Every structure is written in C-alpha cells, then in structure tokens.
Amino acid sequence: MRRRHTLSQTQIRRRNMSNIGQDSAARLLEVNNIEVVYNDIVQVLRGVSIGVTEGKIVSLLGTNGAGKTTTLRAISGLLKPENGHIREGYIKFDGNDITNVLGTKVVTLGAVMVPEGRRVFKHLTIEENIRAGSTTRKDGSKKIKADFDAMYQLFPRLTEIGNKMAGYCSGGEQQMIAIARAMMAAPKMLMLDEPSLGLAPLLVKEIFENIKHINKEMGTTILVVEQNAKIALAISDYAYIMESGKIVLEGHSKELQNNPDVKEFYMGITKGGNRKSFKEVKSYKRRKRWM
Amino acid sequence: MTYFIQLLISGLVVGSIYALSALGFVLIYKSSRVLNIAHGQIIASGAFIAYALTVYAGVPLIISFFLSMVITFFLSMAVERVFLRRLIGEPIISVIMVTIGLMSIIDGIIYLTPFGSTNMSFPKFFPPEPLNILGATVSWTQVVGVVLTAIIIAALSWFFKNSTLGISMRAVSDDQLASMSIGISVPKVFGLAWALAGLTAAAAGGIIGNITGLNFDTLHAFGIIVFPVVILGGLDSIGGAVVAGVIMGLIQQFAAGYLDGNWGLQGTAEVLPYIILLILLLFKPHGLFGTHEIERV
Numbered sequence: 021m022r023r024r025h026t027l028s029q030t031q032i033r034r035r036n037m038s039n040i041g042q043d044s045a046a047r048l049l050e051v052n053n054i055e056v057v058y059n060d061i062v063q064v065l066r067g068v069s070i071g072v073t074e075g076k077i078v079s080l081l082g083t084n085g086a087g088k089t090t091t092l093r094a095i096s097g098l099l100k101p102e103n104g105h106i107r108e109g110y111i112k113f114d115g116n117d118i119t120n121v122l123g124t125k126v127v128t129l130g131a132v133m134v135p136e137g138r139r140v141f142k143h144l145t146i147e148e149n150i151r152a153g154s155t156t157r158k159d160g161s162k163k164i165k166a167d168f169d170a171m172y173q174l175f176p177r178l179t180e181i182g183n184k185m186a187g188y189c190s191g192g193e194q195q196m197i198a199i200a201r202a203m204m205a206a207p208k209m210l211m212l213d214e215p216s217l218g219l220a221p222l223l224v225k226e227i228f229e230n231i232k233h234i235n236k237e238m239g240t241t242i243l244v245v246e247q248n249a250k251i252a253l254a255i256s257d258y259a260y261i262m263e264s265g266k267i268v269l270e271g272h273s274k275e276l277q278n279n280p281d282v283k284e285f286y287m288g289i290t291k292g293g294n295r296k297s298f299k300e301v302k303s304y305k306r307r308k309r310w311m
Numbered sequence: 312m313t314y315f316i317q318l319l320i321s322g323l324v325v326g327s328i329y330a331l332s333a334l335g336f337v338l339i340y341k342s343s344r345v346l347n348i349a350h351g352q353i354i355a356s357g358a359f360i361a362y363a364l365t366v367y368a369g370v371p372l373i374i375s376f377f378l379s380m381v382i383t384f385f386l387s388m389a390v391e392r393v394f395l396r397r398l399i400g401e402p403i404i405s406v407i408m409v410t411i412g413l414m415s416i417i418d419g420i421i422y423l424t425p426f427g428s429t430n431m432s433f434p435k436f437f438p439p440e441p442l443n444i445l446g447a448t449v450s451w452t453q454v455v456g457v458v459l460t461a462i463i464i465a466a467l468s469w470f471f472k473n474s475t476l477g478i479s480m481r482a483v484s485d486d487q488l489a490s491m492s493i494g495i496s497v498p499k500v501f502g503l504a505w506a507l508a509g510l511t512a513a514a515a516g517g518i519i520g521n522i523t524g525l526n527f528d529t530l531h532a533f534g535i536i537v538f539p540v541v542i543l544g545g546l547d548s549i550g551g552a553v554v555a556g557v558i559m560g561l562i563q564q565f566a567a568g569y570l571d572g573n574w575g576l577q578g579t580a581e582v583l584p585y586i587i588l589l590i591l592l593l594f595k596p597h598g599l600f601g602t603h604e605i606e607r608v
C-alpha cells in the first residue's frame with residue numbers, strides 16, 4: 021500500500037519549481053535521491069535530495085519520525101553503527117563522494133555533526149570536551165589553541181561556570197559545549213540535530229543567535245535540523261520540509277515563512293494569526309491525510 | 312616497629328606491582344567494555360620476552376626490559392586487530408569466550424617453550440646488598456621496580472589528562488556515538504587501549520620476573536589477583552586500580568605478617584582480599600572509584 025503524505029501534490033509540484041532557488045554550482049553538499057534502510061529491511065528515507073550552498077544556513081524541518089536524524093546520519097557516515105546503509109542515490113561533499121563512507125573520513129573532509137540530545141562526554145570536563153573535538157586535526161597546535169580560545173569567546177557562559185564535568189551542566193550549557201566541540205574539528209559545514217530540543221525559549225533564541233554568528237562571522241556553512249520551524253526559518257536562507265522519509269516542500273525560508281500550510285502545520289498559526297493548540301493542528305493534520 | 316615497617320615496605324612493593332598489573336585490564340575494559348581474561352597471560356608473555364632477550368639474545372637487562380614493553384605493545388595491538396576487532400557490537404559473552412580462548416592459546420604456546428616448566432631467574436643486575444630503611448631491608452631490584460612503576464603510572468595519567476589522544480580515548484569510553492561524530496576512530500582507540508595494556512603488562516611482568524624469578528605459576532597468580540584489584544578499584548577507573556592495587560598488597564602483607572600462625576590461622580593473605588572485596592561491594596557496588604551514571608534532571 022502506498023503511503024500518503026500530509027502535503028498535497030500541488031505542493032510537490034511547487035517544490036520542483038522552486039528548485040532553482042539554490043545555485044547548484046556552489047553546492048558544498050549534494051544529497052541526491054538517497055534511500056536509507058535499517059537492518060536491511062526498514063526503509064526510512066525514500067528518495068531524499070537536498071543541497072546546501074556554501075556559506076548559507078539551510079534548515080531541514082519535519083515532525084518526529086520524519087527521517088531528519090537519519091538524513092544527518094547518512095551524511096555524517098554514522099549509519100553503520102545503527103545497522104543502516106544508503107541503498108540508492110549518492111552524497112557528495114565538497115567534491116568528494118561520501119556515500120556510505122566512514123564517519124571519521126567525513127569529519128576530516130569537513131562535515132561535522134552535533135548529535136541529537138547534545139551527547140556531551142558526561143565524565144569529561146568542559147575543556148576536555150571541547151579539546152576532544154580537535155582529535156582529527158593536523159594543522160598545528162597554534163591554530164587549534166586559537167580556535168579553542170575562540171570557542172570560549174563565542175560562549176562566555178562556559179568560562180563563567182568554571183571547568184566542571186560536562187554531565188553536571190544544564191541543557192543549554194551542554195548544547196554550547198557540543199557545538200564548541202564540533203567546531204573544534206574546524207568544519208566547513210556544521211550540522212546540528214535539533215539544537216532547540218528541551219531548551220527554554222530564551223535559551224533557544226540564544227543558541228540560534230550563536231548559530232547565526234558561527235555562519236556570518238566564522239564563515240561556516242550550516243545545515244540545521246529542527247522541529248521548531250519558526251526559529252529555524254527565522255535564521256536560515258533556505259529550507260526543506262520532510263515527511264515520512266521524503267522531502268515534500270522546499271524553498272527560501274522567507275517564502276516558507278509565509279506559506280499558509282507551513283504556518284498551519286509547522287508553526288501552529290491559523291489564518292487569523294492566532295496560535296493553534298498542538299492538539300487542534302494534530303487532528304486537522306490527521307483529517308487532511310485522508311483527503 | 313621494624314617488623315611493621317618491613318611489612319609496610321613489602322606491602323607497598325607488592326601493591327605497586329598489583330597496580331601496574333591491573334592497569335592494563337582497566338584500560339581495555341574502560342575503552343571497549345571487554346573483560347580480558349587473558350591479561351595474566353600477557354603479563355607472563357612480557358616477562359618471558361624480556362628474559363629471552365636478555366639471556367638468549369644477550370641484550371642488556373634494562374634495554375630488554377623496555378624492548379619487551381615495545382614488543383608486547385605491538386603484539387597486544389595485533390591481538391585486538393585479529394581476534395577482537397570483528398567482535399565489536401557482539402554480545403558480551405561471545406567477547407569473554409574469545410578472551411578465554413586467547414588465554415588457553417597463550418598458555419598452550421608458553422607450555423611448548425622451556426618457560427612453561429622450568430624456573431628461571433634474570434641475571435643479577437643491581438648490587439646484591441639490600442638497602443636499609445629504618446631497620447627494614449629492601450632490595451635494589453624492588454626499589455627500582457617501584458620507581459619504574461611510579462614513572463609508568465605517572466606518564467599514563469599525564470597522557471590521559473593532557474594529550475588530545477588520551478582525552479579522545481576517554482571520550483570513547485564515555486560516549487562512542489558522540490566520539491564518532493567528531494571523527495574519533497573507535498576501532499583505533501580500542502587497538503591503542505590494547506597496545507597500552509600490553510605495554511604496562513610487560514612492564515609488570517618484567518618487574519615481577521626480576522623480583523621473584525620467572526615461574527609461570529607465580530605469574531599466573533599475579534594475573535588472577537588482578538580481578539579482585541580491579542573490582543575493588545571499580546573496573547573502569549585507572550586511579551582506582553592503582554589505589555586498590557596498593558591496598559591489596561598492604562592487606563596481604565599485613566595479614567601474612569600478623570595473622571598467619573596466630574589463632575591457628577593459615578594462608579590469610581590469599582583469602583582476606585576476597586573477604587574485604589565482598590564486604591565492600593555490599594556498600595559500594597561500583598567499587599571504590601567506579602564510574603556512576605550522571606543523572607541530571
């Protein structure tokens with residue numbers, strides 16, 4: 021039985037039209053029509069294509085279980101430990117084919133991921149966490165030290181709280197540690213898996229300001245995965261929306277912010293401008309699925 | 312008083328060797344959660360390699376001691392690569408079975424050589440007259456053994472605290488997925504953990520061999536005492552292994568010195584470590600310094 025998607029055929033057509041939105045020549049990352057299966061049977065991604073242009077912030081949005089984390093795992097070479105692999109399609113990063121290559125290789129090529137749930141090294145100190153990020157670097161201790169200091173400038177809070185064990189830090193602090201740790205690998209492209217997860221709104225804002233800063237001031241290309249479409253669309257240049265293992269909509273973030281369906285489904289805003297309750301949106305979604 | 316000091320000194324000597332013996336076991340467990348049952352066999356191999364280099368190949372004792380550490384470093388790394396690498400992600404019991412098999416294989420090989428059946432001793436290297444400390448005596452070999460042990464432990468602690476490679480090894484034992492996300496090669500870390508375990512085991516073997524002579528059964532016994540030591544220290548704590556090793560050495564020497572022969576007691580040094588272990592585990596199931604899960608709400 022074919023599964024249906026929330027967003028309609030017209031939107032998929034619209035998606036193809038807006039494909040011209042990103043200049044394909046300067047693409048740092050190109051994910052082309054990939055299919056990912058776990059345990060050789062469970063197909064999770066069913067032909068996903070996304071592109072990330074150098075210097076931009078791109079967001080990948082979707083509800084729980086859409087396949088966002090799987091997409092990031094596929095790019096970062098981290099499917100294998102989960103017993104998954106890319107069955108079809110290819111991924112190119114910075115001119116290199118990275119389809120089904122090892123995670124270590126992807127990091128040395130310059131694509132680094134901040135995992136979902138931050139995953140700091142709980143029993144290591146904050147400094148050790150950040151230093152661990154530089155394991156793969158070969159460009160000399162001077163540059164590494166400079167980047168280390170830059171991380172503390174980016175996150176002054178990490179200095180304020182002292183060099184304690186990362187496991188005892190708050191969620192927001194752990195997110196900062198995880199980002200600093202990934203940045204120490206000197207990535208060309210930083211990938212973040214739901215950085216807003218479980219954080220208070222004020223902290224979410226702060227973290228996204230940091231992400232913007234990393235992009236604008238440090239020149240790192242960003243691919244951010246989010247369920248919080250509102251904040252992600254606010255900082256990104258381009259966005260993809262994923263459902264049940266497929267991209268159902270894509271476009272410039274500004275356009276998507278004004279798209280009534282996106283507003284409805286992912287930002288919980290009705291046409292009247294009121295915020296809809298999660299429950300209402302959910303039942304509406306369920307209804308629409310059968311139409 | 313002299314008797315007390317004598318027991319204290321021999322307790323510290325034996326304890327420091329226990330610490331060094333246990334270190335490698337903890338290194339492997341900490342990084343890869345593998346219980347290496349064959350650790351005592353690696354200790355023995357290191358001792359025999361040092362002996363073979365010294366006596367058969369005529370290499371000066373000090374050089375063959377360090378050379379055996381280097382050789383065992385690579386042998387141990389090869390063992391990981393050949394026997395354990397393919398078992399990453401397999402059930403823990405399969406992995407333990409493999410290390411038990413490894414133990415039998417190394418035992419078998421050693422029994423094929425003269426080392427399996429004969430007692431040998433290293434040529435005397437240090438001045439034979441013992442040192443006198445507050446009336447108690449200690450041999451030069453023992454002093455050098457303790458100093459070498461201290462240097463090796465200090466160097467390893469420095470490595471794990473301060474070098475990026477050492478930190479990345481601790482990172483792997485903390486969270487493998489997160490380590491992979493920043494490009495740390497987990498298999499390489501496992502290999503390095505085995506290699507360092509081989510290095511410290513060979514050092515322990517060389518020191519034991521020089522102090523007690525080369526006897527396969529004695530070396531076996533050191534391999535077995537590793538288990539109560541690491542459990543006391545808390546399986547995944549390097550500092551714990553060191554402290555527990557010294558505690559165990561002291562307990563044994565004082566037990567043998569003060570309890571044996573009184574009240575009809577015999578062989579308390581063999582039993583007491585396990586009694587203390589059992590009592591401690593009732594109150595501290597993670598050992599003295601084992602890692603607790605950090606639960607932050």
Ligand SMILES: Nc1ncnc2c1ncn2[C@@H]1O[C@H](COP(=O)(O)OP(=O)(O)O)[C@@H](O)[C@H]1O
Pocket residue numbers: 058059062064082083084085086087088089090091102103
């Ligand atoms: N390791 C795995 N093995 C099998 N199925 C998985 C695994 N990881 C995720 N899945 C499944 O893949 C689907 C997409 O999951 P995921 O990529 O984590 O989505 P998202 O990050 O968008 O929430 C879910 O149905 C999930 O159950």
Ligand SMILES: [Mg+2]
Pocket residue numbers: 088089090136213214
């Ligand atoms: Mg996810």
